Amino acid sequence: MGSDVSGATSTEATTAPSGALLEVTDLVKHFPIKSGLLFDREVDQVRAVDGISFSVDKGETLGLVGESGSGKSTACRAVLQLLKPTSGSVKFEGQEIAGLGRRELRPLRREMQMIFQDPYASLNPRKRVGQIVGDQLKIQKVASGGELRKRVEGLLDRVGLSPEHYNRFPHEFSGGQRQRIGIARALALEPKLVICDEPVSALDVSIQAQIVNLLDDLQDELRLTYVFVAHDIGVVRHISDRIAVMNQGKIVETGPADQVCEHPRDAYTKKLLAAVPIADPRESAARRAERTAAG
Amino acid sequence: MSATPETAPVSPGTGGGPLLEVDGLRVGFATEDGRVQAVDGVDFQLEPGEVLAIVGESGSGKSVTAQTLIGLTRSPNSHIEGSVKLNGEELTTLSEAQLQKVRGRQIAMIFQDPMTSMNPVYTVGRQIIEAIRAHDSKVGKRDAHRQAIELLEAVGIPDADRRVDAYPHEFSGGMRQRAMIAMGLALEPSILIADEPTTALDVTIQAQILDLIQDLNRSRGLATILITHDLGVVAEVADRVLVMYGGKVVERGTLTDIFYDPQHPYTWGLLGSLTRLDQPRPHRLPQISGAPPSLLNLPSGCAFRPRCPHEFGKCKEVPGLEARLPEDPNHRDRCWLTAEQKRRLREVEGRIGLEEPRG
Ligand SMILES: Nc1ncnc2c1ncn2[C@@H]1O[C@H](COP(=O)(O)OP(=O)(O)O)[C@@H](O)[C@H]1O
Numbered sequence: 001m002g003s004d005v006s007g008a009t010s011t012e013a014t015t016a017p018s019g020a021l022l023e024v025t026d027l028v029k030h031f032p033i034k035s036g037l038l039f040d041r042e043v044d045q046v047r048a049v050d051g052i053s054f055s056v057d058k059g060e061t062l063g064l065v066g067e068s069g070s071g072k073s074t075a076c077r078a079v080l081q082l083l084k085p086t087s088g089s090v091k092f093e094g095q096e097i098a099g100l101g102r103r104e105l106r107p108l109r110r111e112m113q114m115i116f117q118d119p120y121a122s123l124n125p126r127k128r129v130g131q132i133v134g135d136q137l138k139i140q141k142v143a144s145g146g147e148l149r150k151r152v153e154g155l156l157d158r159v160g161l162s163p164e165h166y167n168r169f170p171h172e173f174s175g176g177q178r179q180r181i182g183i184a185r186a187l188a189l190e191p192k193l194v195i196c197d198e199p200v201s202a203l204d205v206s207i208q209a210q211i212v213n214l215l216d217d218l219q220d221e222l223r224l225t226y227v228f229v230a231h232d233i234g235v236v237r238h239i240s241d242r243i244a245v246m247n248q249g250k251i252v253e254t255g256p257a258d259q260v261c262e263h264p265r266d267a268y269t270k271k272l273l274a275a276v277p278i279a280d281p282r283e284s285a286a287r288r289a290e291r292t293a294a295g
Numbered sequence: 296m297s298a299t300p301e302t303a304p305v306s307p308g309t310g311g312g313p314l315l316e317v318d319g320l321r322v323g324f325a326t327e328d329g330r331v332q333a334v335d336g337v338d339f340q341l342e343p344g345e346v347l348a349i350v351g352e353s354g355s356g357k358s359v360t361a362q363t364l365i366g367l368t369r370s371p372n373s374h375i376e377g378s379v380k381l382n383g384e385e386l387t388t389l390s391e392a393q394l395q396k397v398r399g400r401q402i403a404m405i406f407q408d409p410m411t412s413m414n415p416v417y418t419v420g421r422q423i424i425e426a427i428r429a430h431d432s433k434v435g436k437r438d439a440h441r442q443a444i445e446l447l448e449a450v451g452i453p454d455a456d457r458r459v460d461a462y463p464h465e466f467s468g469g470m471r472q473r474a475m476i477a478m479g480l481a482l483e484p485s486i487l488i489a490d491e492p493t494t495a496l497d498v499t500i501q502a503q504i505l506d507l508i509q510d511l512n513r514s515r516g517l518a519t520i521l522i523t524h525d526l527g528v529v530a531e532v533a534d535r536v537l538v539m540y541g542g543k544v545v546e547r548g549t550l551t552d553i554f555y556d557p558q559h560p561y562t563w564g565l566l567g568s569l570t571r572l573d574q575p576r577p578h579r580l581p582q583i584s585g586a587p588p589s590l591l592n593l594p595s596g597c598a599f600r601p602r603c604p605h606e607f608g609k610c611k612e613v614p615g616l617e618a619r620l621p622e623d624p625n626h627r628d629r630c631w632l633t634a635e636q637k638r639r640l641r642e643v644e645g646r647i648g649l650e651e652p653r654g
């Protein structure tokens with residue numbers, strides 16, 4: 001707790017004048033490909049993240065979009081130091097966090113949280129909802145006993161669950177509700193930055209919309225900063241202020257959300273845009289005719 | 296029996312009437328907690344060469360409807376009522392052996408996860424070859440192998456003559472879905488049932504699979520039942536649409552009806568949930584709150600009542616699936632609001648959506 005406070009003040013002193021909460025520069029994460037019978041010899045590398053730079057201002061949502069395998073999740077994890085970057089810089093409130101040790105990172109863990117795609121795999125099936133949401137509050141000694149319970153119930157309420165869900169297990173919930181549990185857990189420590197890694201990709205469209213609206217509301221209420229990841233540029237455009245398009249470990253285009261979607265510059269961005277279904281049959285038929293004519 | 300067209304058992308459209316006719320279909324399951332009425336009175340017809348979409352949230356009974364068509368929900372704890380006729384022939388009373396012949400040869404089904412219907416220890420080619428030879432033992436191995444390659448080519452798998460010898464796990468998700476479609480096509484069925492075929496895929500791959508489904512529909516006259524939770528997908532390929540909620544069809548109509556003149560508040564909510572690249576961004580998505588009901592005990596009256604911001608006294612009674620627009624007898628819905636009220640209430644921030652009426 002003590003180190004936490006001093007950490008916060010020292011970072012404030014070095015806050016970049018740009019107002020960027022997060023600043024990522026030339027971030028690289030390569031995975032070794034090993035082979036050999038007796039010795040693990042490194043034969044090649046997967047260039048999952050291959051030198052990306054972006055920044056996110058306080059209160060802003062940056063959308064990160066790309067196909068499966070483009071390196072989005074690796075980028076998220078490398079930013080949060082859940083994976084050790086191969087090289088590059090990650091500054092949070094002006095403070096370099098790339099390469100920090102476990103202990104130095106601990107206070108920062110409160111400020112930066114993550115929401116995952118798979119609401120089934122990311123919740124411990126043996127823990128009750130109250131425990132899942134409250135664990136970090138307890139571990140970081142923020143609250144305990146009756147106070148802890150009250151805070152967890154407040155969080156459940158805030159994400160649209162009922163306080164009565166406190167003692168239930170994850171399997172008793174639908175995909176959308178589990179995603180709400182994941183959001184409550186991420187918000188428990190009142191983070192500044194939340195990285196949402198495909199939080200809606202596995203959900204029905206109706207539930208996607210609920211979660212997107214919930215994230216919007218929470219951002220307004222709690223002045224959160226988001227990095228929102230998806231493979232569907234339609235969803236990304238809706239929620240983001242700016243968009244970064246990622247392809248094969250690199251960011252190929254960045255810009256304001258409407259600009260990127262209305263006047264894409266990169267061919268890959270155009271491909272992503274062309275793939276999103278248009279919920280207007282006349283327009284989608286016209287587009288299809290164009291596509292078939294083109295080849 | 297041979298899988299070649301001239302001797303295919305039933306060719307589409309021979310008898311005039313619909314290819315598939317479903318009447319009063321009800322499917323219930325006895326469970327520990329009570330009876331789950333998964334499908335509760337579904338009627339529809341599928342014409343040769345058309346694409347019919349069944350759309351709704353998870354748990355609305357779409358898959359059970361589709362599976363029941365080809366007898367996949369038969370079990371000691373299921374109770375099935377109603378009629379399913381293929382070219383006038385009743386399927387619900389066929390024996391399992393007779394149904395086996397219908398599956399594949401006349402109706403093929405593909406699923407969200409192709410792995411569930413592929414055998415991981417056999418090559419993709421071998422599975423197609425076995426499907427062909429199981430239905431017609433006279434087809435030689437070499438011919439079947441050649442057919443398998445042709446099928447893989449037809450569904451857009453590059454290097455088909457090499458890939459035919461690959462195992463399912465060596466394919467990407469999109470390629471696997473193509474391979475499963477190829478398997479489905481092996482016996483030249485007249486109907487393809489595609490149950491959420493693109494739900495697990497990236498939008499880029501989804502677009503390719505939807506193109507493929509439409510190509511097959513156009514080039515082979517393959518009638519298709521496409522199941523999805525996403526009206527965006529529906530807009531891309533369907534001719535007609537059934538919107539399902541709580542085991543019932545709550546609205547049905549042509550693509551034009553459903554997208555430009557939707558009558559049921561649930562349909563408005565599904566439309567409002569879509570993030571649209573072709574429109575300015577709304578402040579909020581005018582979506583549906585809450586979750587679909589448990590099919591163990593549906594709300595009384597209109598099943599959508601607990602989630603409907605427009606409900607009123609009359610909604611305590613169950614609305615029938617009726618044509619409520621005098622000019623359009625084939626556009627039907629289950630909502631008590633008047634057509635005039637519907638036109639007014641569905642408009643939210645210049646688009647269609649579901650929201651508490653203001654003022
Ligand atoms: N732990 C790992 N070891 C080796 N390769 C990995 C690892 N994690 C991810 N990759 C590879 O890195 C690339 C990017 O993956 P990922 O970041 O998960 O992409 P996305 O989230 O955009 O789908 C992929 O080729 C993936 O196979």
Ligand SMILES: Nc1ncnc2c1ncn2[C@@H]1O[C@H](COP(=O)(O)OP(=O)(O)O)[C@@H](O)[C@H]1O
Nearest residue numbers: 324331333352353354355356357358359360590
């Ligand atoms: N074999 C079964 N036994 C009991 N309930 C079932 C069975 N199969 C499906 N159901 C139930 O039927 C309902 C409808 O399921 P389904 O048709 O799969 O919905 P959808 O495809 O629209 O998501 C669900 O509540 C599901 O749990």
Ligand code: SF4
Nearest residue numbers: 597603606610630631
């Ligand atoms: S019948 Fe009533 S509750 Fe049902 S959809 Fe119509 S207005 Fe809503």
Ligand SMILES: [Mg+2]
Nearest residue numbers: 072073074198
């Ligand atoms: Mg990922």
Ligand SMILES: [Mg+2]
Nearest residue numbers: 357358359491
């Ligand atoms: Mg289903």
